[in-house]
Amino acid sequence: MISRIQNAKKLAEDLGVPVQALAHVLNQNVQNAWTPGNPAGLNGAMGFDVNVFEQVQARAYDVLLPDIQWNTTLPPGSLDTSINPGAKLTSYRVRDRRGKGAFAAVVGKDTPTVGVTQNKVVIPIENARVMAQADLDDIRAVSFGFEGMNLLTDLGVVMREASERHIEEVYFYGYAGLGFSGYLDYPNVPATSAGTKAAGGTTWAVATGDEIAKDVFTAISLVYTNSKGLFLPGRVEIPLGQLAQIAGQRMGGAAGATGENITVLEYIKKNNLFTSLTGQELQVVGLRHLTGAGVGVTNRMIVSEWKPDNYYMPMSIPFNMLAPQDAQFATNLFAEYKFGSFHKPYPTSAQYIDGI
Numbered sequence: 001m002i003s004r005i006q007n008a009k010k011l012a013e014d015l016g017v018p019v020q021a022l023a024h025v026l027n028q029n030v031q032n033a034w035t036p037g038n039p040a041g042l043n044g045a046m047g048f049d050v051n052v053f054e055q056v057q058a059r060a061y062d063v064l065l066p067d068i069q070w071n072t073t074l075p076p077g078s079l080d081t082s083i084n085p086g087a088k089l090t091s092y093r094v095r096d097r098r099g100k101g102a103f104a105a106v107v108g109k110d111t112p113t114v115g116v117t118q119n120k121v122v123i124p125i126e127n128a129r130v131m132a133q134a135d136l137d138d139i140r141a142v143s144f145g146f147e148g149m150n151l152l153t154d155l156g157v158v159m160r161e162a163s164e165r166h167i168e169e170v171y172f173y174g175y176a177g178l179g180f181s182g183y184l185d186y187p188n189v190p191a192t193s194a195g196t197k198a199a200g201g202t203t204w205a206v207a208t209g210d211e212i213a214k215d216v217f218t219a220i221s222l223v224y225t226n227s228k229g230l231f232l233p234g235r236v237e238i239p240l241g242q243l244a245q246i247a248g249q250r251m252g253g254a255a256g257a258t259g260e261n262i263t264v265l266e267y268i269k270k271n272n273l274f275t276s277l278t279g280q281e282l283q284v285v286g287l288r289h290l291t292g293a294g295v296g297v298t299n300r301m302i303v304s305e306w307k308p309d310n311y312y313m314p315m316s317i318p319f320n321m322l323a324p325q326d327a328q329f330a331t332n333l334f335a336e337y338k339f340g341s342f343h344k345p346y347p348t349s350a351q352y353i354d355g356i
Contacts, residue, residue: 070171077308083316125340132333180341191352202355209251209264219303231349234274235283235306243286294354304350314340
């Protein structure tokens with residue numbers, strides 16, 4: 001069998017095809033089928049050739065990926081890990097009350113009556129899993145070829161990251177098949193468009209510092225006034241491009257409309273309704289997922305009151321790595337985690353602004 005494969009000319013004659021037609025087959029498929037030590041587990045991805053005059057550095061540079069951001073958008077105390085791992089749903093009660101006192105009329109008559117009602121809100125929870133497999137010989141080979149490297153340990157780290165990437169996607173974009181809502185387009189959060197700029201359009205790319213500041217201040221005011229003062233946004237989330245822009249764009253100097261020779265970012269953080277009423281600096285943070293998240297694939301800004309009562313995320317099983325399991329000449333690694341939909345008990349504590 002091997003001699004026939006190695007003899008490409010004879011094999012081509014047997015098959016009745018030009019020898020050139022076998023080149024890609026021999027290189028990619030046939031040779032891999034009989035090559036001793038076929039790297040079924042590594043797929044050739046862990047090994048490389050080294051020149052006799054080459055010194056390989058001990059450090060390996062990992063491919064860089066964007067940071068996980070889902071947990072940075074949740075205020076401390078909003079992630080609920082107290083739920084029983086067996087629960088498929090979690091819920092909380094919502095209580096309401098009605099009634100108002102009145103001046104007394106005839107004694108014992110026409111006295112106003114108050115009442116209390118309650119219902120519940122149900123949030124779905126779903127189990128998720130991730131695994132990895134390593135051939136026994138691959139584990140030995142990696143340990144031999146790269147001093148100090150443990151393939152199983154590295155795979156465990158990758159599994160943890162894979163679970164975080166999964167949560168990240170579901171948290172921000174939702175999962176309609178399971179009834180999970182997404183952070184970027186949560187139901188009942190009011191949405192509006194940025195103001196029209198003097199240069200035309202609504203985007204910050206053509207806006208002056210005053211126009212950008214007005215968009216932010218208007219959004220904060222909308223939440224505060226529409227909620228009758230119940231909610232006061234102290235956090236502004238914008239796309240990375242807009243954050244980089246306002247960090248360098250100045251308000252116009254002494255001759256500008258504001259007379260402030262500082263960046264737009266500095267001005268917004270120090271001059272706003274939230275800071276005026278609380279004495280605290282406004283949070284302005286970049287969130288890469290907001291690029292194109294608005295209606296019509298426009299860039300979206302989110303202003304919100306960043307308090308635990310306004311955010312909720314059930315996670316009954318944080319990432320849990322099970323004990324390694326032997327499978328013939330391989331080792332299987334399994335991990336599970338269980339979480340539910342992102343939830344906003346008070347959607348009107350936030351405001352979406354599109355078109356920035």
